[in-house]
Amino acid sequence: MGAIARVVAAALVGAVAFGGAFASARARAGGLLDDPFATLDRTPPTRATAWRGHGADPCARLAPRVRAWTLADVVDRALCENPQTRETWAAARAQAARLGVGESAYLPTLGFSANASRSRISSSGGFQIPAQDRISPALSLSYLLFDFGGRSAAVENARESLYAADWTHNATLQAVLLSAVQGYYRLFAARAAVGAARATLRASREALEAARVRHRVGAATLADELQARTAAAQAGLALRQAEGTERIAAGTLANALGLAADVPLRLAPPPAAAPAVQDRRRVRALIRQAELARPDLAAAEARVRAAAAAVRQARAAGLPTLSLTGNAGYTYSDVLNDTRDWSIGLSLNIPLFTGFSTTYQVRAADADLENQRAQLAQLRNQVALDVWTAYQNLETARDTLASSRALLASARESAAVALGRYRAGAGTIVDLLNAQASLADARRQWIQARYDWYIGRATLARALGRLDLHAARALSTAPSPQKDPVR
DSSP states (O other): OHHHHHHHHHHHHHHHHHHHHHHHHHHHHHHHHTTTTTTGGGSSSSSSOOOOOSSOOOOGGGGOOOSOOOOHHHHHHHHHHHHHHHHHHHHHHHHHHHHHHHGGGSSSSEEEEEEEEEEEEEETTOOOOEEEEEEEEEEEEEEEEEOOTHHHHHHHHHHHHHHHEEEEEEEHHHHHHHHHHHHHHHHHHHHHHHHHHHHHHHHHHHHHHHHHHHHHHTTOHHHHHHHHHHHHHHHHHHHHHHHHHHHHHHHHHHHHSSTTTOOOOOOOOOOOOOOOOOOOHHHHHHHHHHHHHHHHHHHHHHHHHHHHHHHHHHHHHSSSSEEEEEEEEEESSOOOOOOOOEEEEEEEEEEOOTTTHHHHHHHHHHHHHHHHHHHHHHHHHHHHHHHHHHHHHHHHHHHHHHHHHHHHHHHHHHHHHHHHHHHTTSSSSHHHHHHHHHHHHHHHHHHHHHHHHHHHHHHHHHHHOOOHHHHHTTOOOOOOOOOOOOO
16 A cells, blocks of 8 residues: 555656646746737726727726715716626626637647556466556647638637627616716706705795785685695695605615615716707718617627527537547556557547437527527617607707796796785785696706706717717716706
8 A cells, every 4th residue: 555655646746746837837928828819808998998998997086985076976986886887897708708718729638647556466376466556647639620610600609799798898888877877967856856845835835924914814714824734734745755756866876876875975066058959850860870889789780690600600510520639658667668659640520410409409599590680670670769769858858948947937927926916915825826836836847857958968878879988977067057946
């Protein structure tokens, strides 16, 4: 047993020495062996940047928490901290590694093996050969020479899948950007709604006080005071609901930024921007631009090409392969003479019958290709619908913004007149409460139209495939802010 242990120990020492030499060589090679095919160069450099994108990493200049965040700060934080960007970035890097696996098939494989043994031969007649120790290291070589395009199809499949993963990452970045922009404006819309609800509550309390005064002096009935009190209670309830909506909007925005929903946010208000008149004849041109720029459409096209390569790969699996093989070995024995052996040759493998597995693999690949083509066609239609809908929503918000502002001014004057008439005894409590309800509704419409237009700009940019980091930051630049007419 001691001799066997020595033989095994010698084999282990040799294996460790070989492994150490290989590790040392790998360390000296540096990054060359980490990514010899440079597949990571075909992926976004960081989780917050786009493939084939422009600009520096936004994560390198995140705004500190001590100051209020602008919209530009919000989109930077969303790109860097939202888990969706990390997920698709990691998926792209994983697909890059799979591309490296496919390209490695063009290189030979080299293996090393070693056997160590101790043996003794004896017969029943007493004949016995002394125990002998053997160590047999060997090298093996295999190199695929020809496979009817199977390797090239596998590489193309992996490459197009990498393109699809990269474009999917770009689409995710745009979705995260849109989510952050929408969350930012919706939070300020909710805050404006709270301000409008407070203004409505103040007006309701003024009406209630006027009703009380008139009832006290006998100029009005108790019914007037009760109606005014009901209206004030409803205004208070509306204020509580608006405050709850504001808290939900704050939590939604924090979630889009990769933060816990209860994290307080300090935000700078959005600047005002004058709505621009769109050329209604440009919609068809915008749809064509979107078909060229939308990253999700580019990802779908890459998946179609990957599926076509998978069909060729499945067909090549049932064809012959030709490989170069080689072996070299050495056997040491402490009893017999040492031996050396080597061989080199060609290996032809012809799959004669595989149980029809190749037939069904090709059929499945053909069906997958047709599926991807159908999804691409559906997505093209969806892109056109997205552009059309976003364009019309933006136009509607632009038209509504001007009319709702005029409506708000008119409703404010009407409510003031109604309050004055009621105090003077020339109007009824019903007229006053109706005027105040119209004013509250006008406030809500103006707030909704204002922030719908803000969000509509970002939504149209997303539908066109143009909502990159530069475009998102440009949304926060505008002339000096206008005063909020909600009072």
